[in-house]
Amino acid sequence: MSDSQSGSWAEIFTPRYATVTLILCLGVALFAFNAFLASVALPTAVQQLGGVALISWALTLYLVLAIMGGAGAALLKQRLGSRMALIVSGGVFLVGTLIAANASSMTEVLIGRSFQGLGEGVVAAICFALIPELFPSRLVPKVFGMQAVIWAVAAFGGPVLAGLLTELVSWRAAFLINVPVVLIFAAMVAFRVPGKSNDVVESPGFPGIRLVVIGGGIMLVALAGIAPPLQATGLLAGAAAMLVGAVQLDRRSRTRLMPTGAFWPDTTVGSGLWVALLMPVAGATSAVYLVLLVQQLWGYGPTLAGGIGAVMAVAWSLSAIVVANVRQRETRKVLIRTGPALLSLGLLGVLTGLLTGQLAVLLVAQLAIGAGFGISNGYLNLTLMEASSDADRDRTSALIPTTQSAGNAIGAALAGVAANGAGYATATGAAAIQQAITPVFVLGAAMAALAFLAAWRTAGLVRPQDTSSSFAAG
CATH class of the missing domain: 1.20.1250.20 (MFS general substrate transporter like domains)
Structure with missing residues (x-):
């Protein structure tokens, strides 16, 4: 069909x-x-x-x-x-x-x-x-x-x-x-x-060095989230160097972990993986701090604060269901591009709600964040799979959740660095907390804006021949 x-x-x-x-x-x-x-x-x-x-x-x-x-x-x-x-x-x-x-x-x-x-x-x-x-x-x-x-x-x-x-x-x-x-x-x-397929496939070597480099880079990211700002900056720089090095090593390896063109912006798969990375980086800023901030600033209990945080997850699910029947390729491109834009606006909306004390603004912003992920995530993943060759499809599909997990880790660390650098850990009183947390959400919105640019390029690189594989023909 x-x-x-x-x-x-x-x-x-x-x-x-x-x-x-x-x-x-x-x-x-x-x-x-x-x-x-x-x-x-x-x-x-x-x-x-x-x-x-x-x-x-x-x-x-x-x-x-x-x-x-x-x-x-x-x-x-x-x-x-x-x-x-x-x-x-x-x-x-x-x-x-x-x-x-x-x-x-x-x-x-x-x-x-x-x-x-x-x-x-x-x-x-x-x-x-x-x-x-x-x-x-x-x-x-x-x-x-x-x-x-x-x-x-x-x-x-x-x-x-x-x-x-x-x-x-x-x-x-x-x-x-x-x-x-x-x-x-x-x-x-x-x-x-x-x-296992009966096809004769050359047994791949064990990519131990690359896995250690990837693990070491993520470990440095995690450590940066709990380190003082100056040390955290150095740890993040080291993590970036290790992760970039892992991509470079993989490009030269005979048995690759990543698909061809991974994280290179001149291909659909490369730019799309940047979207898959940057959107969780942006979303983690709100995920890490929102529930705590609602309790600190508004005096809400854990249950009510947790419910506000969960609004995003509900919006994600409902929006994913609503758009699941979209068939037109051009509409799918619009959804891929709109998702990061909604995420960026939603993060700024959450910040506005926290600064003004408006629960309604905060809830609408949470809905925007969830919808941003929900309307774009499935079609981004589908686009990446369709754009991959048959030989690369397993690598692409497996790399998507791994990239998203890495994005969550990096986002949590960056949020911690931004918050600690602004004095959030020692802030007392609503005004000081609001001032300290502002850079966190601004950073998240900026990361979402970068994801929007990557999404714009990803959708623009999609060609009809990307879907000529046996998978797309389904």
Whole structure:
């Protein structure tokens, strides 16, 4: 069926696609819910085990290993096949879960979180890579719409579920709830996901140096988020040098982690990956500070403040569903370009709402931020997949979630540097807090503006022949 024919939402739940739709949703759910489960359970774990100084490393190590795992996922898929790669990485995640849940010290928790990150990074990347392999292009936006719904459900249900498990059972239960989900996921993968191709493929070498360089760069980014401003600037400069070096190394390697032209602005894939990186960088500024700021400035409780923060996730999901039936290529280009513009305006709107004390302005701005991601994300991903050659498609698909995770890490670090540099940590009183936080949102809006420029170029580079592959013909 050609791309001009739009599939219905019901089609992804027909017998032909229902199982793989559920598999991909479970893969996303592992990542989405685990983020909230761990963030709620870890403070209680620290109280019981000690080691409060290590709590931030539970997220840092998870994130670094997840990005490293995602970076190597395409090669792992090539070597083991999709089915075995998902089962193995799911097993790594399960081992990490059991280590963390049965830990007797924070050191053991950190080891478990590292295994969780490595496994989930591979799972998320391979699930992305399977989308163009298992679905025709007309259904891809709907698959991304379903993933957005999973994130929205996790944003609301994750903290509630984790809180109930932690309070009524124990913090260990909040980790162990992952066990049945992983087992169900692995069982479904074993029966439904295709195995390794019989085609003779040269065994790829292990890209150890590049993975270490990527992991080291992200580690420096994470450290910059908690370092004094001057040191943070040096750490970010070092991280940028390492990540640029990793891209350069990969371009010269015989067994590449990244698709041809990755992050080079003269190709659709290269400029599109900049959009995939810069939009999370921009969005992280609000994600990191908004809930805390609403409590500090307006005296809201955690539940109400969290609800305001979750408005963005709901808007993301709803807007992704609304635009999932768009068929015209020119309209898709408009959506790709409009998303970053809405994000930039939304971040400035959040700042305006915080400075003026207007809840209505803040909520509208949150809706704009969520809609910015929702209307553009699915079609950006589809464009990147369609623009990739058959040989590069796995690399492109796997690199998208990895790039987005890196963007979230970089954005959180930049927001921390901007806030600390403006004196947010020592600010007392509403006026001082407002003054200190202004550079954070201005920086976020500027990053979104850069994403808009990259999106404009990405859409402009799209050519009809980009969709001549077997995937687009679906």
